[in-house]
Amino acid sequence: MSFLMFLNTDLLVATVRLSTPITLAALGATVCERAGVVNIAMEGIMIIGAFFAAVTAFYTGNPWLGLASGVLAGGIYSLIHAAAAISLHLDHVVSGAVLNILAFGITRYLMVLFFGHPGTSDAIPSFLGDYQFAVPLLSKIPVLGPVFFNQTPIIYISFILVIFLAWFLKHTRTGLHIRAAGEHPLALETIGVSVYKIKYLAVFISGLASGLAGAYLSIENNVSFTEGMTNGKGFIALAAMISGGWSAAGSFLSALFFGFADALQIRFQVFRIFHVPEELFIIFPYAATIIAVAGFVRRSRPPKADGVDFIIEKENE
Amino acid sequence: MTGNKTGTKVRSEREHMKKALDLISVLLLAAGAVYYLGGSFSGLAALSSGAALYLFNIYYFQGKEKTLSAVKKYLSRLIVPLIGIAAAVVSGAVIMLLTGYDPIESYTALFYGGFVKNWYVAVLNATPLIFTGLSIAFAFKAGLFNIGAEGQYYIGAMAGAWLGFKLELPPLIAIILVYAAGSFLASLWNFIPALLKVKTGAHEVITTMMFAHIARYLSPIFIRAFGGDPATSTHPYVTWELPESSWLLSFKSFIPDANYRLHTGILIAVAAAFFVSYVLENTKTGFEIKAVGFNKEAARVQGISVGKNIFIAMMFAGALAGMAGITQVLGLDHKLFENLQAGYGWNGISVALLASNNPVGVIFTSLLWGALDAGGQYMARTTHTPNSIVEIIKGIMLFLIVAKYIYIYAARLIKKKKGGGSV
Amino acid sequence: MKKGIRLAVLIIAAAMMLSVASCKKEEKKAEEKKLLASMATDVGGLGDKSFNDGANQGLELVKEKLGADVKVVESKQQTDYVPNLIGLAEDGSDIVFAVGFLMEQAVKEAAKNNPDTKFAGIDIWAGDGDPSNFMGILYKEHESGYLAGVVAGMMTKEYASASPKFNDKNVVGVVLGMFIPPVEKFEVGFIQGVKSVNPDCKVLSVTTGSFVDQAKGKEAALAMIEQGADIVFQVAGLTGLGVIQACKEKGVAAIGVDVDQSAVAPDTVLTSAVKQIPRTVYLAVEAVKNNTFTGGTKVYGIEDDATGISPFHEFESVVPQAVKDKVAQVTADMKAGKIKIETTRAALGM
């Protein structure tokens, strides 16, 4: 058997599929942190997004409505983080941790209400995976064609979002304001832009993106919602964003790296290349991330005012 | 001359008496705590009489004002948490009503189950939480987020089980050695994250979390290595039982009516909390860690090594989280299960935050969390309310207690109202 | 502000009235003593589409057929096991089920302390020293796995032309959740079954490390399908839903686990390697009702109809008679004890 026969296009396609939820959540986190709000709540927001996407798709039979409601639910849920961290001046990490805890309680509670049983939802009648679409011509390009141009809707959205958000941060007014809010919020406030509004917006955007990541899991990659189906992906996204140097493109590449490592370990198992316990394969992507962080990723700088509370009128001047 | 001498004598007598009374009240408090944690409610009586004696002591020797200010001091610390708990309970009730459950019946079951009926379960739940909570709180003090406490917990549990098998020593010595060596191994689990943090600046949130995943998947390999032959053993996916010499003492051995599962790990946890508190408040190491945590730059300028203290904090945090695993294995299970949903690392974050990273506070928040979990189970069993409502209530509680700014807003609002009304 | 307070007061008052009202209703309870059967799940909780749900279905069956009251409580952490089991006993249960091998120690303790209540443990073994009011229930998962393997082994090669779902690569796969005893027995049985009818067949195997990660399950199955697997056996709980989804998308066949999973994707699920937990739960309760309950271990297998494979449903016409005959023959041999099936990877030299 050829030792490296699994290094094929399918590996890359699998990489993209595995990294999509991570990419989306990491993109959202990038916007959020560029505006100076630390976000560790992606895991919780994703699970909320996944749940509402599945519920809506289940009851309406329309996965596109499910997509919309999952995204929106993520956005709305993230506003709790915005309110807590920005208006109530709660430590951002604390607020994020609370949101993660709450999300699991809420979905479990609602599972029983909506489906009458916990665990996994009933299968939705139609899912976004049915809308796989090959871009004419482009999908014929060897290797890259199937990887980037013959995919399902949310995967396309994630590609577009990477480019869009990188462009958005660089070239739009709001993007400029977001970057300024994370570096020097007072400078922004003093020229008449409300820092609070910008931060709220950034958190909301991150919520939408994480909600989309959740929707991907429940109604595009699969056809039902399962409690805990995010399985730590939100935190991997956090790692991807940090090792991606707080940039859209960097987050995408880091997420791809993790997805690649994960796809690779599955193939290691399929080919049973090493005779060691399976758990060692499962560990592989995590270990690879540590090595990548230690070896390749240099000290990248977070936005200067990341996680710093912003209060305009000081109590004791 | 003589008068002066008598004065001194009287004073010293009073001093002695005060000291003696103080000692008695501390002993009462300690004994009460031990009994209460042992599941015996007679401990509550000892606790309250100890507290009363303490206050009486202040009143008798220092006067009314001091007493009042002491009472005030303790009450003012409690007021925000109590409001937060009350508000969360009310929000929970509203949710239950909206979704068709009976709040009064549910809460009765929740609190009766958590604090009375199954109080010993609350204590069992709290024991590992105190350790992981301490671990996270301690790292927070140094400005680090030990998000991977869960991983150190697994390492501690594995180390505890392994050493428990390997060390064939008399009981007490075996336990001490298991704790020492096991927590050392768990602290080593944080060595690479600490090293990377200091040398390359790699964020500890990434590294400790990745290491947590790794530890989690190592535990099944470990269990298979130390478990019986799956084909013949009675319990194939659990390790063998530890020799009794490495079991922790159970409360039943000195409180006859205690639940037989309740072990003295909780006392070790409480002692650890006081120890951590002591280290932070009264040692130069604690001083340096706090200085580094609050302001790295200023600490560096004063010749305090930031790297060294990050190392100390990470390793110590690892050891504390490891002790949670050790205690669970030596005290409760006496073997290592494949239990990948333990979640003690995660809940440790909650209890640490809830206690504002105060080590002694962690004891109380862990007990509260443990009681809510135990009560939630009781509630789910005796009523129809699903116990996921408890998770929601816990989340709301966390918000309302930690978001102190809510109270500042509220105070301002009330003030404004009053001000506006009078004009 | 004041309005807000008033509103809050109103809500609270309303809440109290409501609850008082509901309390009163419940006071008038029927006095007659019904049989009460109850269970405590392990930390996996309900909705695992595996043993917890299986036991729960058993209780539903009991409720329906024996008219008994049932009660289910979900455990959240290990420390909950004993209080939940004892609590259920104190609630007047006639029999309490402990579900999952993690609860072994707990259920034996509970049984010891509540000698008047019967206890049963799913996937738990009872030894000589164990109390007589405790019954351990084990299953021969490897038998189900073996039968599923026989079907897979034949369909992937000999009868591959029966449906476009199958190819000529002679490869099948197994996706595992976490590597725990019942999972291992299913897998090992499956491999032996495949090899018994198709010695050259390649059996791929991937452990995902989770019972809830659908995406991971799907990816594992896809990786196998890429390598030519045309039948994938999932032993991964909810993760397995992703496996079935992958097979559905790629147009290959899947084999379900624990319960008949045909309903998940009728056109994809060839059959399921089942484990009749509901039935065994029902039997245990029935024994209590008839006062025939005895302690010790009860190992259910093919002879009790507790293991085996589910009907082919939509594949009824696809699966040739030869395969059905073979299944029937193997089943008969198993019942007759003619087939020795290993239960561990170690025994297979893996």
Add this chain to the structure above:
Amino acid sequence: MIECCPYPPYEGNEKRGIMEEALETGRPILETRCITKQFPRVLANDEISILLNKGEILSILGENGAGKSTLMNILYGLYRPTSGEIILKGKEISFSSPRDAIRAGLGMVHQHFMLVETLTVTENIILGSEPSKGGVIDYQLAKKQVLEISELYGLHVDPDEKIENLSVGLQQRVEILKALYRHAEILILDEPTAVLTPQEVEELFRVIRALRDKGVSIIIITHKLEEVMAISERVYILRRGKLSGEGDIKDLTKEELANMMVGRDVVLRVDKKGNGKKKEAVFFIEDLSVLKKGGNALLDSVKLDVSPGEIVGIAGVDGNGQSELSQAVMGLVKIDKGSIRLNGKEISTLSTRERIDEGISFVPSDRQRDGLVLEMSISDNIIIGRHDRKPFVRSAGRINHREIRKYAEKLAVDFDIRTPSVSVSAASLSGGNQQKVILAREFSRSPVFLLLNQPTRGLDVGAIEYIHSRIMEMKQKGAAILLVSLELEEIFALSDRILVIYEGQIVRELKTNETTDYEVGLYMTGGRKKGSLNDGK
């Protein structure tokens, strides 16, 4: 509405005619009436009424903490006044955010620049008023506009450069451009000269005058008397939140201004008597270089020495290697070359800890970032660095809280730290008292060598006087002192010798009494060809 006389009688001011005169000319553009701002604990502004005429340069003079900045922040919409009104071009207005103020034609250059360091000049200038189509910024147009304005006012700066790569003077220029870009008719400059060299100050004044000639009305907030005299036409003086005087510059003397500002005569002259003749130097730096990651030098072959009882001043524009120099001395940055010796011992290989033990004390420039752990108590901040020494620690690393408290209380008295208790957090102190905590810590170690980096930054006159006197006391006691300061006034007031640092090199050594601030300023900006050190001697 609270009744308030628009022209309250000022303490000791009889020259009310100007106000009325100004009103009569009918060209006031901005007016405040009885502005009061009450913070929870401080009355920052107490019924302040001022008036700005179109096209004039107005100064607002006052010490730190007199309420100048608060007043300007109210004008700019950052704070809302507790009471009082603002009248702009004859209409009463109320700003709810800076946006309103900007729309109304106000621009502000803050003392601490409101520039985002990672963004380019253009991005900073257009921030908040971006030329855009559908939310997309038209960078081409923006750049063109920026270039046009900088051309118009003669304020040249590279529009594509990042702020972090610009000198302070240029950053200020960007700030002014930012205001002009928004068509500011009224420009408020908050302490604009604080960090500039004399040459840069002159350049700034030229720009200000040019702006005035183009019709911009300007308010300068400052605590420097000389500047008020040099640039402005009219002045208001604030003291403790109240107006304490106002008038035409031509009618006022410096002494009168000083008196109105502080309430007493100020002598910013320190008795610079040395203690006898110069001793052998104890502190040497030779050939010291610190390289940036890219490779260019932050410090380039620096050589200097300091004798006991001597104060050597390092003059330079911010960002020319001062902070690297102090970091190198303290061992906080890796040095690439060179040696540092104290008392004949090489210390450049020692840790920070060991250097402190060798007798170096250090007052960092940023007291909140490098000097104090704000969350810790005053007593902890006083003993930090010696927290592991007897008597503050008993055996086995146990801290002796009683000793610490005793010691801190003693130093709090010695150094006049005003606080209810030494156990409150350092964050609760005023800036001056925070600085005293640092001095108490550092001076009480009886250092052989004392490194001071901007020891009086942002403090009011009283605190500056006090700190200067303590520094002179240390000199008398025989400490060798190296003083880094951006304020030439301070360098001249304290030091015996002046070293000028420019782009990481010591470009000149000058004797204080043989040079002028103008000459030093010239070297600070690299104005003269870099001569060798010996030229000065």
